[in-house]
Amino acid sequence: MTDIKAIDKQYVANTYARFPVELVSGKGSLVYDEKGKEYIDMGSGIGVTAFGIADEEWQKAVIEQLGKLQHMSNLYYTQPCAILAKMLCEKTGMKKVFFTNSGAEANECVIKAARKYAFDKKGADYYTIVTLENSFHGRTITTLAATGQEHYHELFQPLTPGFVYAKANDFEDVKAKALENKTAAIMMECIQGEGGVIPLEQDFVKAVADFAKKEDILLIFDEVQTGNGRTGELYAYMNYGVEPDLVSTAKGIAGGLPLGAALMGEKTEFSLGYGDHGSTFGGNPVSCAGAISIISRIDRKLLDEVKAKGQLIKDTLTGAPGVEAITGMGLMVGIKTVKPAGDVVNECMENGVLCLTAKDKVRLLPALNIPTDLLMKALEVIKAACA
Ligand SMILES: *Cc1c(COP(=O)(O)O)cnc(C)c1O
Numbered sequence: 541m542t543d544i545k546a547i548d549k550q551y552v553a554n555t556y557a558r559f560p561v562e563l564v565s566g567k568g569s570l571v572y573d574e575k576g577k578e579y580i581d582m583g584s585g586i587g588v589t590a591f592g593i594a595d596e597e598w599q600k601a602v603i604e605q606l607g608k609l610q611h612m613s614n615l616y617y618t619q620p621c622a623i624l625a626k627m628l629c630e631k632t633g634m635k636k637v638f639f640t641n642s643g644a645e646a647n648e649c650v651i652k653a654a655r656k657y658a659f660d661k662k663g664a665d666y667y668t669i670v671t672l673e674n675s676f677h678g679r680t681i682t683t684l685a686a687t688g689q690e691h692y693h694e695l696f697q698p699l700t701p702g703f704v705y706a707k708a709n710d711f712e713d714v715k716a717k718a719l720e721n722k723t724a725a726i727m728m729e730c731i732q733g734e735g736g737v738i739p740l741e742q743d744f745v746k747a748v749a750d751f752a753k754k755e756d757i758l759l760i761f762d763e764v765q766t767g768n769g770r771t772g773e774l775y776a777y778m779n780y781g782v783e784p785d786l787v788s789t790a791k792g793i794a795g796g797l798p799l800g801a802a803l804m805g806e807k808t809e810f811s812l813g814y815g816d817h818g819s820t821f822g823g824n825p826v827s828c829a830g831a832i833s834i835i836s837r838i839d840r841k842l843l844d845e846v847k848a849k850g851q852l853i854k855d856t857l858t859g860a861p862g863v864e865a866i867t868g869m870g871l872m873v874g875i876k877t878v879k880p881a882g883d884v885v886n887e888c889m890e891n892g893v894l895c896l897t898a899k900d901k902v903r904l905l906p907a908l909n910i911p912t913d914l915l916m917k918a919l920e921v922i923k924a925a926c927a
Contacts, residue, residue, distance in 0.1 A: 624832050650787070655667050655724050661756065670714060674708060767791070769842060772850060796830070849871055852919075863878075891925065
């Protein structure tokens with residue numbers, strides 16, 4: 541048998557500390573390794589396979605598009621891209637969408653749109669973007685700069701200038717940082733995902749939104765991880781009753797195909813004009829066809845099920861031996877464990893459940909449609925591993 545692990549170790553760049561498991565196939569929320577061992581998938585990639593593996597409706601949409609047109613340059617109109625943009629705008633009230641291939645690229649786009657808006661409105665020196673400490677916005681040199689975690693920065697200097705970090709849930713600090721600098725935008729994740737599944741407080745988000753509006757500073761939400769139904773609303777900002785000027789998203793949007801989107805509101809819909817931005821693969825018709833299948837099915841009923849399953853996770857794990865706290869919203873869950881999170885994840889894997897970590901927490905991002913019986917079965921394994 542070909543030793544895939546050895547080949548991978550030799551030839552794939554050394555950037556991923558992989559688990560010693562080779563996954564070969566799956567169906568829904570179940571995945572199988574090369575020996576045929578079954579796992580319940582509580583990570584769905586990292587919140588990517590929104591309706592699980594090989595979901596039939598999604599697969600049909602993707603295969604149908606593959607048979608028609610797998611790619612066309614953005615010099616021409618194509619149907620899936622236009623239909624998906626319309627769907628996203630109608631469901632959010634945003635005005636325009638720019639499609640990308642990844643979360644980092646979606647963030648690059650909202651950052652460019654924000655700087656262009658401020659350039660046009662206030663002048664070239666209004667380029668600062670305030671982000672939060674402990675945030676995560678991506679791996680490119682600019683989105684690393686946006687990421688408010690020093691240890692991501694150290695080895696890659698100089699990063700793109702113009703980013704300033706404020707304390708999460710500290711409105712006075714955000715306000716001070718925004719006023720000390722010539723600020724174009726404030727950018728936040730409603731729930732800091734990579735930072736440890738930490739939701740922002742309601743009052744803080746509302747205060748920032750009101751302040752930003754008053755000062756004509758743009759409000760950007762990075763919904764790369766929290767978006768597309770993950771928290772029990774289509775986008776997590778909808779849990780907070782605020783209206784952003786720009787939203788970036790990716791991960792779950794196309795059910796497992798590479799796609800990102802930058803959503804632009806009333807203020808910013810015309811910020812980027814002809815030639816100001818582009819992407820060869822962005823808005824790929826196959827990815828967009830997959831995304832239409834996903835986004836069209838994220839309705840109130842599904843979102844309420846996401847909330848109910850999130851509550852079920854909380855109810856099952858709260859107070860369990862070895863569990864200190866549960867954080868998150870909907871099916872974006874952090875578990876603060878007494879044991880090191882990595883040890884819990886390894887034990888779960890041995891017992892047929894795939895989980896993620898985020899900082900010191902065990903992180904769960906299961907498929908939005910994970911069947912309740914599988915979810916309960918996984919929770920029993922997780923509970924035992926935490927004890
Ligand atoms: C994953 C993530 C990104 C980066 O997305 P990529 O697709 O890996 O570039 C950016 N922001 C947040 C909040 C994320 O969770």
